[in-house]
Structure formats: structure tokens, C-alpha cells
Amino acid sequence: MRRDNKGLSRPLALIYWTCGRNYAKQGEADFKAEPAFLRSPISTHMAATLPPPRLLPSGDSAVTVEFSRTIDDAANERVLALDKALAASPIDGITETVPTYRSLLVHYDPEKIGFDALGAEILPIASQPLPPATRARRWRIPVAYGGEHGIDLEDVAKALNTTPDDIVARHSGGDYRVAMIGFTPGWSYLSGLDKSLHMSRRQSPRLLTPAGTISIGGVQAGIQCLAAPSGWHLLGRTPVRTYQLHRTPTFLTEPGDRVTFFAIDHKSFEDLDRAAEAGEIVAEQVVA
Amino acid sequence: MSRLVVASIGPASSVQDGGRFGAQRYGLTVSGAMDRLSLAAANTLVGNAPFAAAVEIGPFGATFTARDGAVRVAIAGAPRNADVAGKPVAMDTSLTLKDGETLALGFARGGAFSYLAIEGAIKGDLVFGSLAVNARAGLGSPYPRPLQAGDEFTIDAASGAPELRIELPKPVSGPIRVLLGPQDDEFDDANKALFLDSEWKISATSDRMGYRLEGPAIKHLHGHNIVSDGTVNGSIQVPGNGSPIALMMDRGTSGGYPKIATVITADVGRLAQTSAGTAFRFKAVSMVEAQDEARKFAQLIRSLPDRLRGCDTVELNIEALSDANVAGYAVSAVDAGTWQVMAEP
Numbered sequence: 327m328r329r330d331n332k333g334l335s336r337p338l339a340l341i342y343w344t345c346g347r348n349y350a351k352q353g354e355a356d357f358k359a360e361p362a363f364l365r366s367p368i369s370t371h372m373a374a375t376l377p378p379p380r381l382l383p384s385g386d387s388a389v390t391v392e393f394s395r396t397i398d399d400a401a402n403e404r405v406l407a408l409d410k411a412l413a414a415s416p417i418d419g420i421t422e423t424v425p426t427y428r429s430l431l432v433h434y435d436p437e438k439i440g441f442d443a444l445g446a447e448i449l450p451i452a453s454q455p456l457p458p459a460t461r462a463r464r465w466r467i468p469v470a471y472g473g474e475h476g477i478d479l480e481d482v483a484k485a486l487n488t489t490p491d492d493i494v495a496r497h498s499g500g501d502y503r504v505a506m507i508g509f510t511p512g513w514s515y516l517s518g519l520d521k522s523l524h525m526s527r528r529q530s531p532r533l534l535t536p537a538g539t540i541s542i543g544g545v546q547a548g549i550q551c552l553a554a555p556s557g558w559h560l561l562g563r564t565p566v567r568t569y570q571l572h573r574t575p576t577f578l579t580e581p582g583d584r585v586t587f588f589a590i591d592h593k594s595f596e597d598l599d600r601a602a603e604a605g606e607i608v609a610e611q612v613v614a
Numbered sequence: 615m616s617r618l619v620v621a622s623i624g625p626a627s628s629v630q631d632g633g634r635f636g637a638q639r640y641g642l643t644v645s646g647a648m649d650r651l652s653l654a655a656a657n658t659l660v661g662n663a664p665f666a667a668a669v670e671i672g673p674f675g676a677t678f679t680a681r682d683g684a685v686r687v688a689i690a691g692a693p694r695n696a697d698v699a700g701k702p703v704a705m706d707t708s709l710t711l712k713d714g715e716t717l718a719l720g721f722a723r724g725g726a727f728s729y730l731a732i733e734g735a736i737k738g739d740l741v742f743g744s745l746a747v748n749a750r751a752g753l754g755s756p757y758p759r760p761l762q763a764g765d766e767f768t769i770d771a772a773s774g775a776p777e778l779r780i781e782l783p784k785p786v787s788g789p790i791r792v793l794l795g796p797q798d799d800e801f802d803d804a805n806k807a808l809f810l811d812s813e814w815k816i817s818a819t820s821d822r823m824g825y826r827l828e829g830p831a832i833k834h835l836h837g838h839n840i841v842s843d844g845t846v847n848g849s850i851q852v853p854g855n856g857s858p859i860a861l862m863m864d865r866g867t868s869g870g871y872p873k874i875a876t877v878i879t880a881d882v883g884r885l886a887q888t889s890a891g892t893a894f895r896f897k898a899v900s901m902v903e904a905q906d907e908a909r910k911f912a913q914l915i916r917s918l919p920d921r922l923r924g925c926d927t928v929e930l931n932i933e934a935l936s937d938a939n940v941a942g943y944a945v946s947a948v949d950a951g952t953w954q955v956m957a958e959p
Contacts, residue, residue, distance in 0.1 A: 382796035385876030386904035388846045390796040397841050409639075424638045424844040426868055431844025433638075436879075436905040437912055508842060508868030511641045511751055515842070552751060569640065571741060571753075577640040 375453040376404065379429075381445045386436055389444060391452055392429040397545060399517055401428045402505045406582045408452045417447050425581045426506045427515070462503070464584040464612035467549065469498065469540050469562040470595035476540070476562035485525060494589055496520050497540075497561055502547055502585040507577075512551030512569030514579045519547045531557030538563040538599075540587065549579070562589075565598035566609040573605045616683035618732055619766040621716060624674020626821065628760045629736055630729075630863075632665025634744035634753070638867040644847070645746035645753070646863050648727045648822060648886035651915065652691035655780050656731035658918040659688030659708040661773075666735035667745040669761065673722045673889065678730065680711035684772035686733035687711065690780070692725025692887060707779040707925060708733075710772045725887040734770045748864055750823075777925040780918065789897035790885050792850065792875040793904050797840060800872035801852075805832050809858070809874055810896055818890045822864040825885065831856030834872055842870040848877030848885070860885060880907040 382390040391408060394401030409425045412432070419439030424431040434444055471494045472479040483490045502516035519542055527543045532555060535541070539550040543558030550556065551569045564587075568578045579585070590598070602608045630653065633646025647653035647670055654664035662668075669676075675694070678687070688708040689696060696703040696719050703709055703717065705728075711717055722728060738745045738755030747754030757765055798806060809832050817826035827850075838854040845851075849861040851871040860877060861869070877885055878899065888894055899907075 383793050383876070383901060384796045384844070384846050384873070385793055385848055386878050386901065386908045388844070390843060392796075392843070395841070422636055422638055424867060426843040427841050429843045431638075431846075433635075433846070436908045440905055441901050506842070506868065507639060507641045508844075509641055509866045511637075511643075513641050554750075569642075577637070581639070 374455070376455060378449050378453045379404070379408075381448070382429075383441060384431060386441075388431055388433045389441065389448075390429050390431050391448060393452075394428040397427050397505075397517065399503070399505075402503075402517065403456060404452070405430050407454075407456050408448075409581070411451050411454070412448075417444065419444065424508075426508060427517075461613055462582055462584045463580070464586065465566075465579065466610040466612060467540075467564050467566050467585060467587050468590040468594070468598060468608065469564050469587045470590055470592050471497075471540075471562035473592060475536075475592065475595065476560050478541075478559040479561050482523075482525070482542075482559050482561065486522065493523070493561065496523055497542070497547070498587040498589055500547070500586070502587075504579050504581050504583040504585060505546075506581055507568075507579060510550075510552050510554045512549075512567070512577060512579070513554070514549040514551075514568055514585070516547040516549065516585055517545075519545055523547075525559065527557040528559065531555055535560060536563060538565060538567070540564055549585070563595065564609075565595055565602045566607070567602050570602075570605070573607075578607065578609060615768050616685045616713075616771045617681040617766045617768050618685045618687070618711075619679045619681055620669075620761050620763055621677040621679045622763050623676040623761050623765075624672055625760060626672030626674075627676060628670055628747035628749070629667050629738070629754055629757065630670040630746050631667040631744055632746075633863065634742045634746055634748075637742050638844070641867050642742065643748050643751060643753075643864055643867060645748040645822075646744070647729065647746075648863055649691055649725075649729070649883035651782075651883050651911070652727070652887075653729045653731075654915045654918055655706060655782060656688045656690040656729040657735070658922065659690070659706070659778050659780055660686055660731050660733040661775065662731055662733070662735045664915055664918060666731070667738065668729050668731040668736065671719060671722075671728045671730060673726050675718070675720045676730075677716050677718045678711070679716045680713055681766070683713050684774075685711045685769060686772035686775070687717065688731045688778075689717075689719070689728060690731075690782075691728035692722035692889075694722055694728055695720030704779065706782060708777045710774070710777065722889070724889070726889050727886060732767060732769050733772060733775075736767050737769070746863075750864065778922045779925055781921045781923055783914065786881075786884060789895040790888075791878045791881050791899045791904065791907070792848075792896050793878060793901060794875050794898055795873070796843075796876070797872040798874055800834050800836060800840065801832065801874055802835055805834075806874065808832060810898055813893045813895055814858075815893055816888055816890045820890065822862055824862055824865060825860040825888075827858045827860065829857075832858060832874065838871055840870055840872050842868045845869045845873070846876060848879070848882045849873045850875045850877065862886060878904040878907055880904075880911040 380392040393404045405425045419434045422433040479490045483493045502518040504514045505517040506515045535556040537553045540562045541558035541560045598608045630647040633644040657666045745755045812829045814827045814829040832852050851873045853871045
């Protein structure tokens with residue numbers, strides 16, 4: 327089983343180019359010559375300490391360290407910074423941390439540390455100014471848009487008064503960040519969805535949506551790994567498995583990673599899907 | 615090597631252990647036994663580590679047959695009728711099935727889940743340190759799904775060690791204790807009081823992912839959508855329809871409904887063992903009390919080996935007989951009225 331993706335760079339590049347040409351020919355897509363991921367990442371520098379987060383008990387063995395009550399990139403950066411800081415200098419008694427959009431859930435062992443003592447250790451770290459932004463890892467994710475793979479593409483285009491190709495261009499033109507992973511293994515919630523694509527979720531969620539679904543819901547975009555219920559709008563599918571047992575790494579994406587999408591045709595999807603099933607990564611990692 | 619064959623088994627039965635921790639940040643559900651104390655008690659009886667993999671048996675019955683040699687097992691958790699060839703078997707004891715013998719377990723009475731531990735423990739391929747089945751994610755070993763008739767476990771032949779029973783503390787009764795939060799400020803005082811002062815029942819549509827609670831509708835202050843954040847075993851979230859759901863071991867790692875309260879660690883197993891339709895209440899406790907109870911609960915699990923007793927004492931025989939009675943073979947008039955017998959289909 328192949329575990330590297332070196333051999334994939336060329337075929338992927340060809341597919342990318344082919345799709346780009348197709349879109350150019352149709353003249354409907356603003357296909358970027360320079361992908362959006364070359365733009366510099368958001369960096370936040372503040373000299374003074376930041377306002378402290380709220381410490382909310384999640385039972386007797388976990389605390390929710392809440393930086394914001396809304397979806398907010400700045401809060402998410404603080405979540406990820408605290409997560410990193412706690413990984414770098416572990417506090418005795420913490421067993422696991424779970425970053426989400428706006429809060430870090432810290433699981434701990436109350437036999438080792440109590441709620442108040444843990445809070446007293448976390449607060450000063452959580453109030454530190456953010457460290458200078460480092461270059462994030464970036465993934466280029468192939469997507470087969472529309473048709474059987476993205477059954478909502480046409481409806482989304484109609485709802486937004488435009489064409490399916492324009493929706494594809496706007497979605498694949500975006501520069502996304504993995505804000506959190508949750509719900510089911512590998513389900514990556516992305517911030518950075520173009521404002522013109524913000525739309526409320528479906529009235530009635532679907533009980534089952536396919537593995538690899540690429541979707542949008544509200545202000546968020548998502549990469550779904552396993553088949554699962556979803557109330558989001560399905561634009562396409564990726565052959566990339568963000569979670570695959572017996573592959574190294576088992577989980578592809580990490581909170582904080584950057585993500586861009588590029589269109590592939592449905593035939594390429596089949597080929598890449600087979601390669602992915604055999605254990606290949608099939609996503610391109612741009613910066614190691 | 616001996617085999618223990620699942621001759622028959624009801625739904626909601628699967629291999630479970632202490633759970634799969636460490637990858638919740640990737641959305642990996644923890645799973646694991648619904649009642650950790652009973653899992654640990656069963657394992658301790660056959661000399662296994664407390665959270666080794668065992669069979670979690672749902673509310674319906676099951677039968678297990680030893681093949682190719684003797685198999686030593688122990689059963690703990692929700693009480694049931696149990697017998698080997700018509701001879702009653704007590705809960706909370708170990709027993710050795712000879713080659714060809716069948717252990718038959720009836721419906722759970724006064725609970726939902728029982729645990730069958732096998733000496734030497736169930737073997738399989740660990741994923742993130744666990745064999746626990748999470749059917750939705752296709753995880754678990756040796757069978758990544760609920761158990762079916764015909765499944766089997768290959769184990770070392772029974773050691774021939776003397777049979778044991780375990781003396782567990784008297785079960786805690788009274789309300790299920792919770793800590794308010796993390797999003798109790800999404801509810802006004804009247805609705806918090808409604809949650810704490812009302813009688814609740816577990817809905818029959820509950821499963822290992824969550825227990826739906828039937829009772830009054832709890833209203834939110836600012837609507838039911840919050841931005842998804844992390845969940846724990848025992849988080850009680852309130853979706854749009856106002857009917858709370860207590861998240862259990864197969865919960866999603868994050869959720870987007872406000873969480874009014876969290877069941878304390880020491881009581882999660884008690885809630886898990888509250889059978890559908892049984893009325894119960896919640897009670898808010900302080901962080902100091904909750905953490906004190908969590909530490910006592912951990913201490914209790916560590917103390918289980920000290921609670922083992924020999925089976926060849928007179929005391930044991932009385933205990934075993936009395937347990938057999940509770941399981942329904944010779945019901946005394948005194949005991950009969952005190953049971954919560956689950957409706958059998």
C-alpha cells in the first residue's frame with residue numbers, strides 16, 4: 327500500500343490544469359492563476375494581555391475555556407494558541423484538549439487537580455498575547471462538484487441567482503482555515519467561506535449524506551469524511567479521506583490548517599477515490 | 615484455546631471497554647462501557663484489568679456457549695435471570711463454563727446493561743488504545759458492530775482458579791446529581807428550576823449516543839442554536855423542541871445545542887442504568903461535592919480487588935441464593951414489590 331503522495335503531484339497538476347482550462351473556456355469562472363493560499367495568514371499582534379476567557383464547568387472532569395460566544399476568527403486563533411501552549415507545557419492532570427470554534431474543552435482528572443487550581447493555571451496562559459503567526463500547513467483538496475456528487479449545487483445557484491459554475495468558482499476560490507474538527511471523525515469545519523455563499527441551512531436535515539461530502543451551511547464550509555446526517559448544502563464530493571484507519575496519518579487535517587479546493591471531473595474522482603481507498607492521501611500538502 | 619460462542623443475543627449488545635480517549639480533537643467518539651463500575655466489577659472477578667474489553671449486554675437476553683474447552687466468565691451490572699443448564703447463577707460472581715455448557719441470561723431487571731467479562735479478556739485490534747465498538751464509525755474489534763448470534767471470542771482456556779464473588783457497596787439511590795453548566799446562562803431561573811424540580815423519564819428511543827428525557831419542555835432564553843462546542847459524557851443539551859438529551863458514550867465530540875447541566879462522573883453509570891419509563895429527578899450539587907464524588911468513585915474502582923470474596927463460604931451461598939431469588943426463581947413476597955421490571959416485548 328502506498329502511503330506517500332509524491333507520485334500524485336503530476337496527475338493532480340494535470341487535472342487542475344484541465345479543469346482550469348474548461349472553466350476558462352466557459353468564461354464563467356474567475357479561476358485564480360495564483361491560488362488564494364499564497365496570501366499571508368491573518369496575524370494578530372497585541373502588546374497587552376488579552377481579556378480573560380470565561381471558565382465554564384462541563385461537569386466535574388472538564389472545563390470549557392470560552393473566548394467568544396460567536397464564530398469569530400480572532401477567538402478561534404486564541405483557542406488554538408491556548409491548545410498549542412498547553413501541549414508545549416502540559417499542566418499535570420489535563421488528560422485531553424478539544425479545540426472548537428470559540429472555546430477549548432479541557433478534560434482533566436479531578437484526582438490530580440481541582441477546578442479552581444486548574445483555572446488559576448489556565449487563565450494567565452489564555453490571556454497571553456498571541457504568538458506571532460507561523461506558516462500554517464496547507465492542503466489542496468480535489469472536489470468533484472455537482473451532479474450526483476453535489477446534489478444541491480443547482481439549487482444553491484438558483485437561490486443565489488447565479489450559475490452552478492459561478493458557485494464552484496466562488497467555493498474553490500476561497501481560502502479556508504480548519505477552525506475545528508468534530509461531530510464525526512475527520513469532519514472539518516472551515517472558516518473563510520465567501521460572504522456571497524452564506525445561506526441558512528436546509529429546513530429539514532438529510533438523514534444520510536455521502537462520505538467525502540463538501541458542503542456549506544450558514545457561514546461555514548465543511549469537509550465531511552464519513553457518511554452522516556447533515557442539514558448543510560451539498561456542493562460536491564472529495565476522494566480525500568480526512569480520517570482513515572490504518573493510514574499514516576490516520577487524521578489528515580488539524581485545527582489551524584489552511585485549505586483550498588480545486589475542481590476535478592467525475593472520472594478523476596473515481597480514479598482518486600480508488601487511490602485513496604488504497605491508502606493514498608490524494609490531497610496535496612503545500613507547505614510542510 | 616477455548617472459544618466462547620454467542621449463541622443468541624439481543625440488540626444494543628457490543629464489545630466495550632474503558633473507551634477511546636485522546637482523539638476527541640479529531641471528532642473521534644470515545645464510546646466505552648455505559649456503566650463503568652459494573653464493567654470493572656465483572657473484569658475484577660476474573661482477574662482482568664478493570665477496563666478490559668467485555669461484552670456489554672443490552673436490555674434483552676443472551677446465551678453464551680463454551681467450545682473447545684472451559685471458559686471462565688463473570689457477570690455484573692443490571693440483574694437478570696441467569697442459569698447454566700437450569701442451575702441458577704448469581705450476579706456479581708465468576709463461574710467456569712465447561713466445554714459445551716451454555717450460560718443463559720434473561721432480560722435486564724431494574725437496569726439496562728449487564729457485563730460479561732471473560733478471563734483473559736476479549737482480544738482484538740486496538741484503535742486508539744480501545745476495542746470499544748462505535749457502530750456509526752465502523753470502529754471496534756473483534757466485531758466493529760453490535761454482536762450477533764454466531765459471533766465468537768477465542769480465549770485462553772480457563773485457569774481453574776477458584777470462583778469468586780464481589781461485594782459491591784449498596785447502590786446509591788436518589789436523584790441523579792448534576793453540575794449546572796456550561797451553558798446554564800442560556801436559560802432563565804424559571805426554566806432551570808423546571809429542569810431541576812420536574813420528574814423525568816428516559817424515552818424508549820434512547821441509545822448509546824444519547825438518552826432522550828421525557829418531561830416538561832425547557833425554554834431557551836436566546837434560541838436553541840449556539841456555536842458548536844465540546845461535549846462530555848453526561849452533557850445534558852436542550853434542542854429546539856425543549857426535550858433534553860443526556861449525551862452518553864457514543865456522543866458526538868461537539869454539539870450545537872445549549873447544555874443546561876452535566877451529570878457528575880459518579881452518576882453517569884446510574885443514569886445509564888435507569889431503564890426506559892422509570893421516573894427520576896435531577897439534583898444540582900456544588901463543584902466541591904461533584905469532584906469529591908468523582909474521587910470517591912475512582913477510589914471505589916481501585917478498591918474492587920479488595921472486595922473479592924471466596925465462593926466456598928456459607929456466607930456466599932446465602933448471597934448466591936438470594937441473588938438467584940432476585941433474578942426471579944423463587945421470588946419472596948417481600949422483594950416482589952420493590953423491583954422495576956422492564957416491560958418485556
